[in-house]
Amino acid sequence: MEKTVNQRAWLLVLPVLVLVAFSSIIPMMTVVNYSFQDSFGENIFFWVGLEWYQELLRSERLWDALGRQLLFSFIILMIEIPLGILVALSMPKKGLSASVCLVLMSLPLLIPYNVVGTIWQVFGRADIGLLGRTLSDLGISYNYSQNAFDAWVTVIIMDVWHWTSLVALLAYAGLSSIPKAYYQAAMIDQASRWNVFRYIELPKMRGVLMIAILLRFMDSFMIYTEPFVLTGGGPGNATTFLSIDLVKMALGQFDLGPAAAFSLMYFLVILLISYVFYTVMITIDKDEAKQ
Amino acid sequence: MASIALENLAHSYLPNPGGNNDFALKEVNHIWEDGRAYALLGPSGCGKTTLLNVISGLLTPTSGRILFGDKDVTASSTAERNIAQVFQFPVVYDTMTVGKNLAFPLRNRGMEAGYVSERVQRIAQMIGLEADLHKKARGLTSDLKQKISLGRGMVRDDVNAILFDEPLTVIDPHLKWELRTQLKSLHREFGHTMIYVTHDQTEALTFAEKVVVMHEGRVVQIGTPKELFETPAHVFVGYFIGSPGMNFIPVSVTGNKAHINGNTIHLHHDYGNPQGDILLGIRPEFVRLSKSDGLPVQINRIQDVGRHKFINATLFDTEINISADEGFEIESDMVKITFDPANMGIFCDDWRLNGKAIDHGNGGTV
Numbered sequence: 001m002e003k004t005v006n007q008r009a010w011l012l013v014l015p016v017l018v019l020v021a022f023s024s025i026i027p028m029m030t031v032v033n034y035s036f037q038d039s040f041g042e043n044i045f046f047w048v049g050l051e052w053y054q055e056l057l058r059s060e061r062l063w064d065a066l067g068r069q070l071l072f073s074f075i076i077l078m079i080e081i082p083l084g085i086l087v088a089l090s091m092p093k094k095g096l097s098a099s100v101c102l103v104l105m106s107l108p109l110l111i112p113y114n115v116v117g118t119i120w121q122v123f124g125r126a127d128i129g130l131l132g133r134t135l136s137d138l139g140i141s142y143n144y145s146q147n148a149f150d151a152w153v154t155v156i157i158m159d160v161w162h163w164t165s166l167v168a169l170l171a172y173a174g175l176s177s178i179p180k181a182y183y184q185a186a187m188i189d190q191a192s193r194w195n196v197f198r199y200i201e202l203p204k205m206r207g208v209l210m211i212a213i214l215l216r217f218m219d220s221f222m223i224y225t226e227p228f229v230l231t232g233g234g235p236g237n238a239t240t241f242l243s244i245d246l247v248k249m250a251l252g253q254f255d256l257g258p259a260a261a262f263s264l265m266y267f268l269v270i271l272l273i274s275y276v277f278y279t280v281m282i283t284i285d286k287d288e289a290k291q
Numbered sequence: 292m293a294s295i296a297l298e299n300l301a302h303s304y305l306p307n308p309g310g311n312n313d314f315a316l317k318e319v320n321h322i323w324e325d326g327r328a329y330a331l332l333g334p335s336g337c338g339k340t341t342l343l344n345v346i347s348g349l350l351t352p353t354s355g356r357i358l359f360g361d362k363d364v365t366a367s368s369t370a371e372r373n374i375a376q377v378f379q380f381p382v383v384y385d386t387m388t389v390g391k392n393l394a395f396p397l398r399n400r401g402m403e404a405g406y407v408s409e410r411v412q413r414i415a416q417m418i419g420l421e422a423d424l425h426k427k428a429r430g431l432t433s434d435l436k437q438k439i440s441l442g443r444g445m446v447r448d449d450v451n452a453i454l455f456d457e458p459l460t461v462i463d464p465h466l467k468w469e470l471r472t473q474l475k476s477l478h479r480e481f482g483h484t485m486i487y488v489t490h491d492q493t494e495a496l497t498f499a500e501k502v503v504v505m506h507e508g509r510v511v512q513i514g515t516p517k518e519l520f521e522t523p524a525h526v527f528v529g530y531f532i533g534s535p536g537m538n539f540i541p542v543s544v545t546g547n548k549a550h551i552n553g554n555t556i557h558l559h560h561d562y563g564n565p566q567g568d569i570l571l572g573i574r575p576e577f578v579r580l581s582k583s584d585g586l587p588v589q590i591n592r593i594q595d596v597g598r599h600k601f602i603n604a605t606l607f608d609t610e611i612n613i614s615a616d617e618g619f620e621i622e623s624d625m626v627k628i629t630f631d632p633a634n635m636g637i638f639c640d641d642w643r644l645n646g647k648a649i650d651h652g653n654g655g656t657v
Contacts (some may be wrong), residue, residue: 184349185382187369189396189443199384199395 034260052261062262064237065245066269072152072241073220076159080216081209083160084167088175089201091168102172105165113162117229120158124230145231148238155227155239162226163216170212174205210281214274221270242266293360295323295346295452295484300355302341308353316341317508318355323452326482328475330499332489334531338508339488343454346486347374359451376454377444380461381436383428390415390424393442400447414442417473433461441470445477452484459494471498492532504528520574521634526641529572535601538578538611539570544637547646552607554586559632560646567640575601575614577631580621585629593621604628 035052037045056062087105092098108116126132126143135142144151178200186196224243227233233240233248240248246266250259302316311317316338323329331339344350346357348369356365364372375396384392393411402410415421418438423431428439437458444453455474459467475498478485489495495502496516504512504519504527511525512518523529529537542549542556545564549556549571556571579585580602588604588611600621602613606628613628615621637644 179380179382181378181380181382184344184376185378185440185443187349188347188374188376190370190399191395192399195399199386203384203386 031260031263034256035264036257038257048257052258053265056258056261056265061245062265065240065242068238068240069221069242072156072223073217075156076163076220077213077216079156079160080164080167081213084164084212085171085205085209087164087168088171089197091172093176102169105168108162108165111162113225114229116158116162117226120154120161120226121230124154146235148235151227151231151235151239154230155223158226158230159220159223163219167212167216170208171205174208175201178204206285214277214281217277218270218274221273293362293451294325296358297321297323297346298356298358300345300352300357302345302350302352314353315508316345316352319510321503321510321513323484323486326484327501328478328485328487328499330487330489330495330502331505332492332495332502332531333505334490337505339490339505340456341508342505343376343456343486343488346452347376347454348372349376373447373449373451374454375444375447375450375452377440377456377458379457381433381440383431383436383439385427385429387428388425389420389428389431389439392428392439393424393446396443396447410446410448414446417445417477418442418470434463434466437461438470441474448481450483452486455485455487457488457490459489467494474498492534496532504531506531522636522643523572524643526570526572526638529574529636529638533574533576535575535612535614537572537574538609539572539638540606540609540611542569542571542637544569544571549637551586556586556630556635557632558635558637558646560637560648562637562644562646565637565639565644570638572636572638572643573630573634575612577634578611578613579629579631580613580615580619580625581627581629582622582625583627585627587626588628590626 036047036049038048038051039045091101091105111119123129124132124142124144126136132142141147142150144154182200183196186200191199222243223241224247227239227241228244228247231239233244243266246259246262249255249262297319299318299320300316301314301318303314305313308314319342331342333339341350345352348364348367348371352365356363358364359372384395387395390411393414394407397407397410411424412421415424418441420435420438420442423435428436431439441458444455444458459470462470471494474485474487477483487495487498489498496519500515501513502516502519503510504525506525506527512523512528514522514524519528519532523532523537526537526539529539540551542551544550544558544562547558547561549558551571586606588606591603591605591610594601594603595617598617600615600617600619602615602621604611604613611628637646
């Protein structure tokens with residue numbers, strides 16, 4: 001077959017190219033540009049090479065924030081995934097109650113991040129908040145703005161409250177795709193409740209759970225609004241996660257160069273972890289299918 | 292092992308069933324004798340699967356009782372009933388190997404390892420999966436998966452009954468014969484009570500010693516394949532068994548005579564004076580074409596299917612089928628038919644009437 005060369009075809013992809021260029025490529029390249037330069041304002045820049053990167057890698061501040069970030073993501077995954085599965089398992093399978101449940105479950109997902117932060121910030125206040133006041137009246141010491149542990153607990157509860165529904169809805173979708181005959185066969189085979197979960201429900205939920213873990217990991221790794229609204233990263237640096245630290249550096253101190261280097265490394269870390277995670281999951285999946 | 296008795300058993304999927312039509316399974320009384328092979332035959336949606344699930348305990352019946360031997364198990368769980376069931380579509384535990392799948396029902400009952408592996412080997416050999424025991428069940432074809440399901444159904448040797456719910460639907464035709472034969476030999480070997488649900492009459496008639504025919508949630512006849520063929524108890528059985536099904540001709544009956552359009556057909560039995568919708572039933576195999584005797588027909592078409600010829604004809608507005616042997620020569624002036632008197636049945640409002648035997652010296656053809 002004869003191929004006709006028609007360069008005008010480029011015009012068809014042009015709108016997308018322009019859009020992507022303005023929304024991603026140009027801003028990103030600006031950041032790359034900043035990360036190799038120093039500025040003292042008035043738009044005067046000096047080339048500094050890899051200095052910002054070297055400095056950041058040596059700074060304890062970044063490593064501390066990264067450590068907090070990893071710990072946070074790990075904790076919320078350990079809570080939200082099992083809890084979401086548990087919620088999905090106990091949801092009604094059909095009828096009006098199932099619809100009501102689904103709507104109620106979706107509500108937290110519709111609330112904007114900063115509203116979630118504000119809700120819990122007020123709710124937890126020791127002087128006027130329902131939760132904070134109740135706890136202190138019960139004689140339990142709780143103050144998220146002074147105690148680092150309390151601040152962590154509050155941020156974690158906030159995230160669990162906000163996002164467990166997502167995991168539950170995904171798991172519920174996985175569960176409802178299981179044909180009835182599987183449960184009937186399990187009854188005939190006299191499988192215990194645990195075995196039904198282990199050999200029927202869990203394998204069928206695997207695909208959606210992989211997606212849930214990936215989504216929750218990426219999202220929690222970039223958490224900003226909730227701890228910012230709650231304590232602004234405090235007390236001290238207790239809830240200063242990577243993105244809070246980044247904003248402090250870029251906007252608080254207006255250190256454009258180091259902040260740019262920080263963003264790029266941050267981006268690469270998320271990309272790398274997600275990529276490794278995804279590849280491992282897919283490989284396990286393929287291997288099992290082959291055997 | 293014990294016989295399974297159904298007493299006034301009925302089931303409805305509605306919470307408050309009203310009339311008869313709300314019942315997916317209408318009242319049935321039946322005893323499944325210990326160690327026999329039954330087929331449950333009927334078209335889709337006639338209540339076969341409902342009946343099966345009630346027996347295995349997956350469904351609790353709306354009314355009536357189920358007895359295993361003398362023991363009332365109506366409220367017992369599936370586990371307590373100790374019944375095996377194979378479903379229409381393959382159910383395998385994806386993450387387990389074939390061997391573990393087969394061992395699963397035994398492990399769940401806490402059998403010892405030696406016994407388990409011996410049984411698994413034996414069953415794997417029977418269904419031809421010995422070589423695949425260490426493969427993951429997930430990547431297998433649906434043929435093989437269904438074989439695993441069958442194997443899991445047969446792996447326990449102490450079950451009260453094995454129920455099959457159209458188990459060969461997804462199996463290739465050439466394998467169907469093979470597997471059905473294996474099921475039969477398994478039945479001979481172990482003597483389990485087997486109930487085999489199907490909508491395929493060939494499958495039912497070749498598998499079972501006794502066939503239970505269901506129609507619209509009701510058991511209409513229980514009998515050997517021969518009885519179903521020769522003396523169907525209900526018009527539906529006549530239609531459903533045999534290919535083509537039984538011919539039904541509207542007649543009126545007094546005593547041992549049936550009247551149709553001014554012609555009289557002599558019957559073998561005395562039916563008194565039945566009122567209602569009266570039909571004369573006769574299988575295509577027992578209708579003969581002739582030149583001079585009998586009732587006049589108009590021949591519509593003739594089909595030659597190899598071993599038989601099927602003739603479609605019209606008898607006083609009723610379409611009837613006639614089956615003739617391959618060697619039978621059909622001539623153009625054969626425009627009359629006769630019925631074999633021994634094989635005629637009279638049906639009143641869909642049910643077969645049992646006539647009184649009478650002495651009829653001259654053989655009583657038409």
